[in-house]
Amino acid sequence: MSTMxxxxxxxxxxxxxxxxxxxxxxxxxxxxxGLLGPSGAGKTTLVKMIVGILESNQGEIFIDNERVxxxxxxxxIGYMAQSDALYHELSAKENLNFFATIYGLxxxxxxxxxxxxxxxxxxxxxxxxxxxxxSGGMKRRLSLAASLMHHPKLLIxxxxxxxxxxxxxxxxWDELKKLKNNGMTIIITTHVMDEAEKCDRLALLRDGNIIxxxxxxxxxxxxxxxxxxxxxxxxxxxxx
Amino acid sequence: MNVGAVVTRIVKxxxxxxxxxxxxxxxxxxxxxxxxxxxDGNDYEPKIAVNNLPAPMEExxxxxxxxxxxxxxxxxxxxxxxxxxxxxxxSIADRKPNILLEGSDASVNGAVLQSVQTAFSSLYExxxxxxxxxxxxxxxxxxLFDQVGSVLIGFFVFFFVFIIGGISFLRERTQGTMExxxxxxxxxxxxxxxxxxxxxxxxxIQSLLIVAYSVYxxxxxxxxxxxxxxxxxFLLAITALTLATLLSAFANNEFQIMQFIPLVIVPQVFFxxxxxxxxxxxxxxVLSKFMxxxxxxxxxxxxxxxxxDLWDIWPDLLIIIGFAVLFFVLNIVALKxxxxx
Numbered sequence: 001m002s003t004m005x006x007x008x009x010x011x012x013x014x015x016x017x018x019x020x021x022x023x024x025x026x027x028x029x030x031x032x033x034g035l036l037g038p039s040g041a042g043k044t045t046l047v048k049m050i051v052g053i054l055e056s057n058q059g060e061i062f063i064d065n066e067r068v069x070x071x072x073x074x075x076x077i078g079y080m081a082q083s084d085a086l087y088h089e090l091s092a093k094e095n096l097n098f099f100a101t102i103y104g105l106x107x108x109x110x111x112x113x114x115x116x117x118x119x120x121x122x123x124x125x126x127x128x129x130x131x132x133x134x135s136g137g138m139k140r141r142l143s144l145a146a147s148l149m150h151h152p153k154l155l156i157x158x159x160x161x162x163x164x165x166x167x168x169x170x171x172x173w174d175e176l177k178k179l180k181n182n183g184m185t186i187i188i189t190t191h192v193m194d195e196a197e198k199c200d201r202l203a204l205l206r207d208g209n210i211i212x213x214x215x216x217x218x219x220x221x222x223x224x225x226x227x228x229x230x231x232x233x234x235x236x237x238x239x240x
Numbered sequence: 241m242n243v244g245a246v247v248t249r250i251v252k253x254x255x256x257x258x259x260x261x262x263x264x265x266x267x268x269x270x271x272x273x274x275x276x277x278x279x280d281g282n283d284y285e286p287k288i289a290v291n292n293l294p295a296p297m298e299e300x301x302x303x304x305x306x307x308x309x310x311x312x313x314x315x316x317x318x319x320x321x322x323x324x325x326x327x328x329x330x331s332i333a334d335r336k337p338n339i340l341l342e343g344s345d346a347s348v349n350g351a352v353l354q355s356v357q358t359a360f361s362s363l364y365e366x367x368x369x370x371x372x373x374x375x376x377x378x379x380x381x382x383x384l385f386d387q388v389g390s391v392l393i394g395f396f397v398f399f400f401v402f403i404i405g406g407i408s409f410l411r412e413r414t415q416g417t418m419e420x421x422x423x424x425x426x427x428x429x430x431x432x433x434x435x436x437x438x439x440x441x442x443x444x445i446q447s448l449l450i451v452a453y454s455v456y457x458x459x460x461x462x463x464x465x466x467x468x469x470x471x472x473x474f475l476l477a478i479t480a481l482t483l484a485t486l487l488s489a490f491a492n493n494e495f496q497i498m499q500f501i502p503l504v505i506v507p508q509v510f511f512x513x514x515x516x517x518x519x520x521x522x523x524x525x526v527l528s529k530f531m532x533x534x535x536x537x538x539x540x541x542x543x544x545x546x547x548x549d550l551w552d553i554w555p556d557l558l559i560i561i562g563f564a565v566l567f568f569v570l571n572i573v574a575l576k577x578x579x580x581x
Binding site for chain 2: 053072074077103
């Protein structure tokens with residue numbers, strides 16, 4: 001299996017605080033890769049570095065053998081941040097149209113892409129509504145839609161399902177699996193254990209260290225436990 | 241294309257934020273009007289003394305005035321000026337009316353001259369007989385609002401563009417859209433240019449409305465060309481916009497943007513020509529050379545009061561444009577904080 005993302009010896013500090021310590025990870029093409037860890041573990045910092053909007057103090061990241069950051073790579077990456085990066089004065093459709101234009105989609109393509117992603121996140125009925133009137137979950141879904149329009153080869157989602165109800169969460173996961181089957185590589189951060197189970201592979205992040213990285217099944221097997229939560233605690237305990 | 245997308249988005253957003261839009265245009269107009277009311281009030285009823293005025297002239301003058309005309313000799317009038325009892329003294333010298341104004345209050349001078357001119361214009365068919373006007377204190381034929389109006393227009397345009405431009409750009413960061421925007425292949429200069437053009441559209445409208453209101457409604461002293469004044473106002477607005485977006489990079493919230501007002505905006509008012517700088521310490525005069533409003537206000541005064549053309553004031557314009565270009569470039573550099581690329 002070929003590699004999509006290669007992280008080499010990533011270290012980073014904010015002031016005196018070391019938030020990432022010598023991270024070595026590789027993400028394979030076409031897998032859903034989970035970053036699991038409590039808040040403050042460094043998940044967001046790490047994904048921002050993969051996107052290229054934050055540069056690490058030390059280490060290098062390569063996506064498809066191209067060094068991050070690069071404008072060309074940004075065209076091929078979809079990024080959904082933890083905060084809903086939406087323009088509240090604009091309607092759902094106008095928000096998507098704006099980002100689609102920036103991603104270089106032509107008018108006809110744009111229309112199609114917008115219709116498609118709105119359908120995926122189940123917001124077609126609300127597309128002309130101004131975002132200010134959206135609920136938290138709707139904003140989350142629209143943010144997801146905004147990161148999908150340009151068919152990125154790498155999709156990076158920072159806590160995408162926060163505030164989304166179980167039914168919709170399930171349907172979003174179904175959609176992520178579909179995207180994956182079409183060849184998309186997906187990196188997803190989460191602190192929800194049952195969501196972590198759905199990833200192909202999982203990196204457990206604590207205090208800026210990777211404490212383990214494998215498929216959910218192997219992680220549980222290695223510790224002889226039945227849940228990811230127990231595995232996380234076991235790996236963490238051994239290290240600490 | 242990316243620039244265009246940013247421009248379109250800003251225009252749409254701004255049109256839906258009616259209150260900010262109103263602040264941009266109505267607030268300067270409101271404040272200018274208030275200052276005009278204070279400085280340019282024509283309701284003052286002057287008290288005028290006369291000596292040996294022909295009867296028809298005196299009647300005509302009395303018809304214009306609320307208060308009764310008093311009769312004095314010149315010596316008595318001078319005493320009355322010193323005691324602050326009368327506002328003007330009119331006599332006849334060389335068969336021409338001679339007006340001596342008390343002169344210390346520009347709005348009073350204006351009121352006297354208005355009454356006198358109205359009264360006399362009905363008497364003299366041909367305007368060849370012009371009264372001579374002298375000042376007992378001072379000598380100034382502009383009222384205070386005429387003097388400072390040009391600076392005020394520049395200042396309020398600068399001030400409100402600064403506030404709104406700074407906060408909108410800041411909000412991009414606090415609501416996370418700047419990060420999202422920079423995770424797309426848009427280039428940094430495209431973001432800044434998009435902002436400049438999108439907001440630029442609104443500052444054109446703002447400049448047009450404020451200048452038109454000042455010139456045609458408030459009737460501020462204006463002998464220059466309207467469109468040339470508009471060009472200067474617009475350039476000043478663009479400078480304010482680039483400065484605002486630049487400084488918003490150093491603010492973490494709206495409150496911190498407000499903190500720039502006493503630091504960046506207020507000093508510009510004091511040292512931009514509203515008050516005479518020549519009597520100030522040299523270091524203050526030097527300081528004023530680093531303030532965009534100094535050049536903007538000077539250019540506007542040249543056009544409005546002295547009737548100069550853009551060509552005559554090109555050094556001012558060049559420096560204003562220079563400031564805008566400098567802030568624009570620094571803006572693009574400042575965005576590196578969010579994405580090195």
